[in-house]
Amino acid sequence: xxVTVVSVPVSDQEAAVRFWTVQVGxxxxxxxxxxxxxxxxxxxxxxxxxxxSLVTWFEQMPPGALQGVVFEVDDVDAEHARLSAAGVRFxxxxxxxxxxxxxxxxxxxxxxFVLSGRSPR
Numbered sequence: 001x002x003v004t005v006v007s008v009p010v011s012d013q014e015a016a017v018r019f020w021t022v023q024v025g026x027x028x029x030x031x032x033x034x035x036x037x038x039x040x041x042x043x044x045x046x047x048x049x050x051x052x053s054l055v056t057w058f059e060q061m062p063p064g065a066l067q068g069v070v071f072e073v074d075d076v077d078a079e080h081a082r083l084s085a086a087g088v089r090f091x092x093x094x095x096x097x098x099x100x101x102x103x104x105x106x107x108x109x110x111x112x113f114v115l116s117g118r119s120p121r
Contacts, residue, residue, distance in 0.1 A: 006069055009055045009061040010109050013041050016054040019108050023086040027054070064110030067072065076101045076117035083115065090115075 010016040020026045020043040029051055030042040044051030052069075055061065073079040080094050080103055091104040091112075102116040 003050050005051055005053050007055045007058065007061065007066075008069075008107070008111055009058060009065050010054045010056060010107070010111075011063040013054050013056060014071075015108050016094060017041060017043065017054050020052065020054070023088050024083065025086075026107055068113040068114060069112075072116050072118045074118055076103075078096040078118045080115060 008016070017028060017031075021028060025046055026043040029044050031038055032040050034040040038057050041054040043054065062066065064065050076094060080090070083105065084090060088105050091106070094103045096102050100117045100119045102114050105113050105115060108114070
């Protein structure tokens with residue numbers, strides 16, 4: 001069993017698409033109406049197993065409610081610098097933890113994500 005889509009609750013899908021594509025560097029994988037007034041927008045990295053669905057329709061998931069999704073990268077220092085230069089808001093500098101280096105960032109709605117160096121498996 002694989003995790004393939006994580007729903008990210010947002011208040012404005014257009015603003016969320018701009019954040020994830022322009023600032024973070026993901027690509028729009030799907031953008032289509034799936035019900036009257038409801039749009040399915042999915043972003044992700046090329047070739048990645050999982051992607052993000054930018055949702056506005058889950059009452060039990062208000063914008064900003066998602067926390068702790070981890071993005072692992074090969075060079076966390078370089079990626080932190082690139083994202084910072086693109087205007088991504090980090091809660092603080094990279095920190096070194098028992099499992100590796102990481103920093104927490106937020107999307108425009110306050111959803112929290114972790115940028116982490118790849119840990120050996």
